Amino acid sequence: MVLSTSVLTGAELAVWRALRAEGTRLFPGGFLSSHAEALAIPEAADRLALEQGTRFGVFEDATPAGIAALRRETARRARHRAMIGAFYVTSAAQGGGAADALMHVLLDHAADQGIWQLELFVAAQNPRAIRFYDRHGFRRQGRLPNAIVTPDGTEHHWFCVRDLRRQSVPDQAP
Numbered sequence: 001m002v003l004s005t006s007v008l009t010g011a012e013l014a015v016w017r018a019l020r021a022e023g024t025r026l027f028p029g030g031f032l033s034s035h036a037e038a039l040a041i042p043e044a045a046d047r048l049a050l051e052q053g054t055r056f057g058v059f060e061d062a063t064p065a066g067i068a069a070l071r072r073e074t075a076r077r078a079r080h081r082a083m084i085g086a087f088y089v090t091s092a093a094q095g096g097g098a099a100d101a102l103m104h105v106l107l108d109h110a111a112d113q114g115i116w117q118l119e120l121f122v123a124a125q126n127p128r129a130i131r132f133y134d135r136h137g138f139r140r141q142g143r144l145p146n147a148i149v150t151p152d153g154t155e156h157h158w159f160c161v162r163d164l165r166r167q168s169v170p171d172q173a174p
């Protein structure tokens with residue numbers, strides 16, 4: 001199995017939409033939008049987003065295995081920041097390095113664009129995702145109570161930040 005990552009374009013519209021739909025259906029707590037809301041997004045809006053060069057895919061050989069998005073702040077004084085949006089890896093690809101590859105392409109792209117602060121929200125009820133983001137240098141900065149409302153009640157989210165200016169990992173004592 002060979003993993004590869006790429007910036008997604010309008011040519012991969014079907015890939016983006018299919019994986020986002022799968023993610024919102026299988027892991028509804030991992031997305032701000034509900035499954036129905038994700039399905040209702042017009043193709044033209046998704047195509048426009050894809051053409052901005054801020055949507056990424058990971059592939060196992062030629063099979064789509066995951067997607068991720070960055071949303072850079074537009075205000076001049078906040079352009080050093082970007083939010084990681086939709087981040088999803090298929091169940092079949094989990095545990096095989098696809099999520100790590102996808103995160104690395106996000107980190108590299110952000111650094112190349114002069115972004116040095118990445119932000120995200122992660123469901124407090126998702127310990128696997130929390131461990132993943134912890135492992136990639138994200139630090140919890142605060143808890144957002146009642147972040148989303150579901151038929152089962154409310155879910156709380158952690159707000160996490162990674163400062164890309166701190167690229168090196170300190171040496172460990174022997």
